[in-house]
Amino acid sequence: MDSAGLRELLTFYADAGVDEPLLDEAADRFEETRIEAEKRAARREPVRQKTVVPPQSRPAVPKAAVPDDAQAARARELAGSADSLEALRELLSGFDGCNLKTTAKNTVFADGNPQASVMFVGEAPGRDEDLQGLPFVGRSGKLLDRMLASIGLDRTSAYISNVIPWRPPGNRDPSPLETEICRPFIERHIELVAPKVLVTLGNPSTKLLLNTQTGIMRMRGNWAAHKTPSGRAIPTMPTLHPAYLLRNPAHKKLAWNDFLAIRLKLDEAGGSGAPVS
Numbered sequence: 001m002d003s004a005g006l007r008e009l010l011t012f013y014a015d016a017g018v019d020e021p022l023l024d025e026a027a028d029r030f031e032e033t034r035i036e037a038e039k040r041a042a043r044r045e046p047v048r049q050k051t052v053v054p055p056q057s058r059p060a061v062p063k064a065a066v067p068d069d070a071q072a073a074r075a076r077e078l079a080g081s082a083d084s085l086e087a088l089r090e091l092l093s094g095f096d097g098c099n100l101k102t103t104a105k106n107t108v109f110a111d112g113n114p115q116a117s118v119m120f121v122g123e124a125p126g127r128d129e130d131l132q133g134l135p136f137v138g139r140s141g142k143l144l145d146r147m148l149a150s151i152g153l154d155r156t157s158a159y160i161s162n163v164i165p166w167r168p169p170g171n172r173d174p175s176p177l178e179t180e181i182c183r184p185f186i187e188r189h190i191e192l193v194a195p196k197v198l199v200t201l202g203n204p205s206t207k208l209l210l211n212t213q214t215g216i217m218r219m220r221g222n223w224a225a226h227k228t229p230s231g232r233a234i235p236t237m238p239t240l241h242p243a244y245l246l247r248n249p250a251h252k253k254l255a256w257n258d259f260l261a262i263r264l265k266l267d268e269a270g271g272s273g274a275p276v277s
């Protein structure tokens with residue numbers, strides 16, 4: 001392939017979100033799968049009849065030790081000990097218990113005004129956020145800025161963060177364990193900011209912060225309450241994620257309704273959204 005063709009292919013990959021190689025050498029997965037299948041076939045033994053062992057005579061299986069459980073406990077301990085946002089930011093930056101940190105370039109803590117009346121929480125940083133160390137600065141961030149502006153807000157009158165502070169490699173979904181390890185930090189983050197109104201952007205942050213399995217399409221547009229670790233209830237509006245709206249622009253009208261409800265709530269709460277003095 002000539003250099004123009006190669007450039008075109010790389011541009012195609014970049015547009016599709018493939019922006020990092022995970023191996024130094026190309027791997028032929030089709031060939032690997034074929035060899036594996038051949039090996040399995042060569043090993044195949046005649047199928048034996050299974051003997052059913054009654055439960056009471058089965059040997060006790062020791063519970064597997066999951067070291068990540070310890071990391072989740074450590075995260076809870078650290079996050080709970082932070083008595084200010086600065087302390088929390090420092091503790092999070094120094095925390096090595098989540099493997100996402102090893103591939104991320106930056107810890108993405110927050111952007112905007114921590115004294116604002118309203119806090120927005122997304123899922124996880126993407127490539128642009130990882131490079132700049134700030135949440136929502138890429139394409140979906142630009143849309144979020146326009147959505148904020150539509151109700152008279154900007155990053156001086158709103159505060160923005162994510163459930164996960166490190167970019168998952170290749171923008172994959174964070175695993176449940178990774179989310180569990182990061183959970184205490186975002187919960188303490190919200191508690192320390194103590195916004196009058198919380199907005200969850202998309203499914204993952206809605207499910208985590210509202211402790212629900214109900215999908216965003218049913219949750220959005222309805223006020224709910226986020227319970228802080230110390231038991232305070234914060235009025236919370238789940239709404240559609242800007243990245244989803246970029247893919248489904250016809251649903252922007254739903255998000256617009258949600259944003260009008262947020263504006264109304266802020267007005268009722270006596271906050272323009274601007275810092276509470």
Ligand code: URA
Nearest residue numbers: 122123124125135136
């Ligand atoms: N999507 C998110 O959920 N958060 C970001 O910061 C960027 C994109």
